[in-house]
Amino acid sequence: MVSTYFSYNYIAHHLKQSLTRVEQQPDVARESAYYKANIGKVRTVDDLMKDYRLYHYAMKAYGLEDMAYAKAFMKKVLESDLSDPKSFVNKLVDKRYREFAAAFSFNGSATPVAQSGDQTDEMIGLYTTTKKSQVDALAADSNYYSAEIGKISSADQLLNNDRLRNYVYSAYGIDQSKWPGDTISQVLRSDPSDPNSYVNTTFTSQLTGLNAQLAQAKSDASAADLKITGYKAQLSQPGADVTQLNIQILVEKSHLESYTKSISSLSDQIATIGGFVDLAGAFEFSPDGSLPSGVSAQTAANVAITKKRFDDSKAAVYSAASPIYDALAIKQFRTDLSKINSVQAFVSTPGVYDFALGAVGLDPGMVSKATIKAVLESDVNDPKSYVYTLKDNRYVELARAFNFDAKGNLTTPLVAQDSAQVLQIAREYVIAALKQASPQQEKAIRALATKDATAYQEAIAGIDSVSELLANRPMVDFILLAKGLDPKKVSTEFLKKIFSSDLNNPKSFANTQSDPRFAEIVASFNFDSKGNVARLPMMGPQKRDQFRETQANYLQQSLEQQQGDTNPGVRLALYFQRKAGEITSAYDILADKALSEVFRTTFDLPDSMASMQIDQQAKVVDKFMKIKDLSDPAKVEKLLSRFSAMYDVRNGESIGQGQSPLLNLFQGSSSGISGISESTFLAIAKLRAH
Numbered sequence: 001m002v003s004t005y006f007s008y009n010y011i012a013h014h015l016k017q018s019l020t021r022v023e024q025q026p027d028v029a030r031e032s033a034y035y036k037a038n039i040g041k042v043r044t045v046d047d048l049m050k051d052y053r054l055y056h057y058a059m060k061a062y063g064l065e066d067m068a069y070a071k072a073f074m075k076k077v078l079e080s081d082l083s084d085p086k087s088f089v090n091k092l093v094d095k096r097y098r099e100f101a102a103a104f105s106f107n108g109s110a111t112p113v114a115q116s117g118d119q120t121d122e123m124i125g126l127y128t129t130t131k132k133s134q135v136d137a138l139a140a141d142s143n144y145y146s147a148e149i150g151k152i153s154s155a156d157q158l159l160n161n162d163r164l165r166n167y168v169y170s171a172y173g174i175d176q177s178k179w180p181g182d183t184i185s186q187v188l189r190s191d192p193s194d195p196n197s198y199v200n201t202t203f204t205s206q207l208t209g210l211n212a213q214l215a216q217a218k219s220d221a222s223a224a225d226l227k228i229t230g231y232k233a234q235l236s237q238p239g240a241d242v243t244q245l246n247i248q249i250l251v252e253k254s255h256l257e258s259y260t261k262s263i264s265s266l267s268d269q270i271a272t273i274g275g276f277v278d279l280a281g282a283f284e285f286s287p288d289g290s291l292p293s294g295v296s297a298q299t300a301a302n303v304a305i306t307k308k309r310f311d312d313s314k315a316a317v318y319s320a321a322s323p324i325y326d327a328l329a330i331k332q333f334r335t336d337l338s339k340i341n342s343v344q345a346f347v348s349t350p351g352v353y354d355f356a357l358g359a360v361g362l363d364p365g366m367v368s369k370a371t372i373k374a375v376l377e378s379d380v381n382d383p384k385s386y387v388y389t390l391k392d393n394r395y396v397e398l399a400r401a402f403n404f405d406a407k408g409n410l411t412t413p414l415v416a417q418d419s420a421q422v423l424q425i426a427r428e429y430v431i432a433a434l435k436q437a438s439p440q441q442e443k444a445i446r447a448l449a450t451k452d453a454t455a456y457q458e459a460i461a462g463i464d465s466v467s468e469l470l471a472n473r474p475m476v477d478f479i480l481l482a483k484g485l486d487p488k489k490v491s492t493e494f495l496k497k498i499f500s501s502d503l504n505n506p507k508s509f510a511n512t513q514s515d516p517r518f519a520e521i522v523a524s525f526n527f528d529s530k531g532n533v534a535r536l537p538m539m540g541p542q543k544r545d546q547f548r549e550t551q552a553n554y555l556q557q558s559l560e561q562q563q564g565d566t567n568p569g570v571r572l573a574l575y576f577q578r579k580a581g582e583i584t585s586a587y588d589i590l591a592d593k594a595l596s597e598v599f600r601t602t603f604d605l606p607d608s609m610a611s612m613q614i615d616q617q618a619k620v621v622d623k624f625m626k627i628k629d630l631s632d633p634a635k636v637e638k639l640l641s642r643f644s645a646m647y648d649v650r651n652g653e654s655i656g657q658g659q660s661p662l663l664n665l666f667q668g669s670s671s672g673i674s675g676i677s678e679s680t681f682l683a684i685a686k687l688r689a690h
Helices: 004-013 015-024 026-041 045-050 052-061 071-078 095-102 117-151 155-160 162-171 181-188 198-202 204-234 242-282 300-313 315-320 323-337 343-347 350-359 369-376 393-401 419-435 442-460 466-471 473-482 492-499 517-523 544-566 568-582 586-590 593-602 607-611 614-624 627-631 633-651 661-667 678-685
Strands: none
Touching (some): 026 052, 026 544, 045 052, 045 071, 117 162, 117 300, 117 315, 117 323, 181 242, 198 242, 242 300, 300 315, 315 323, 442 473, 466 473, 517 544, 544 568, 586 593, 593 633, 607 614
């Protein structure tokens, strides 16, 4: 019979090869293939439990095979809210149940929503920043105008400077799309006091006729309005011809609409001419477009007038950036956002539509709603999708800020890590930090670690790619520490190779590492093959990392069980090795029969120790073992080498003589008592740890 010491050490030093051999065994390969092929068909807890092979595979993966019969109990476990400390599973002492529940997403950590909380906060911040930057840009334009207008020597030089030209056009209400540069050049060369100048002969001469037309249109509109009022009054009179009166009302409404349009058009024309006249008077250009010797393009007074007119033309921008308007817009956005359940609802809700476009710097009045719908229905992970054909990053930013699918329906948020994973990483980091703390330091370390975890939760929401993640070394170090890895020993170049690996390829760089935690880190993120954030497809109730963990656990459990059939001591050692990183206190060891057995055997302590008061047992554990050492693989290996040698001493004569009673450490007490009631089991499972 091969000794426990030799068997464990051989497997521990060749763990990957041992797992590969188990994976290739026909029965294991068959069950793993079945799970992979069918888990995607599962939609509910009942679906999982109805499929015997899927359910038992999952239960075995998390060491709960002996509880497979208690389906009502396990259903409550799977339906528990892991974020609620008072939920069913969080009240159970045995951590395996929480691990099992965390392996599935039946309760939807990824709920379809127009925006996640992080997306909303980011958009509000972007809106405020954009509005402020727009005001800053206007101030910069005015400063530029003041600095450059004195250097202008001709009308054409002014018009050829895009920034100056746009400033002047805005100040004097000139629409570039309607008026060619030659026309404006002629206006600039005009003298408003000269009746024969271009501006007067071409534009001012039209004012008499336009004003007359405007007066007539206003008179006609007033008359039509009076007629409508009169006809409506007649409707209530006895014997009124209602049909004829309604027809006459419709006719007059049509006339009124036509007159109103004419009034608007005529007013615009008159205002434009007024702007042209003011523009001509604001500059000192000669009829040939030059400036007389020693004369500036504008007097100081006209520079001031032009700047004031520019500010007046941008009144809406200044207003939108005011604290009062900003607060009202944000409040309306939050209120209306809850009503958004589709792209159509988005474009039909001004409080959201105008706010969102304004946040990314788009003018709602200048963009068609059809364009915005197509943008929001684009796949931001597909470089050939519609949003990228626009060649404008503002549209990409808008598409990323909301969660709509190709049909315009709500989908899940586009995030580097979903909320469940973020919380898990944060939790693991706090646990890892506490392992290194002395009792005196624990309070301070917990506070600092919690602060770091909160910062991570806030920062990860802004990560859009692998390159952004790896560029943030403090964040990377946080993740490595949470996984029990030493950041000093992991280079950024190494991590680039890890994250560029194809996790579906067993021969990829990440999958061929001796330490599986690197592949686990990659699997916990939602990055596509190009390193961009993506909505990775679910496999039924499991995300990629949950599926990988389940399959890895199944192989580990199979290896441990097979070793236990030959030598229970090897199984105990492998189990302790797997659980060591999760142990945070002496009570974690004492709450687990198998871990307790390893501890007592290692230090040659009597089994009667288990009958001592729990606090006394904890003191014994702390006396013989430093819990923080269990985060160091080398120290765990040394401890388990001692255990395996001591196990051989204790059980040398019984090894190989049939199943050891130690197997019961992994099997609970359910064997042969399938009739136990759920209430009885629940009472047992709810026994609280110290």
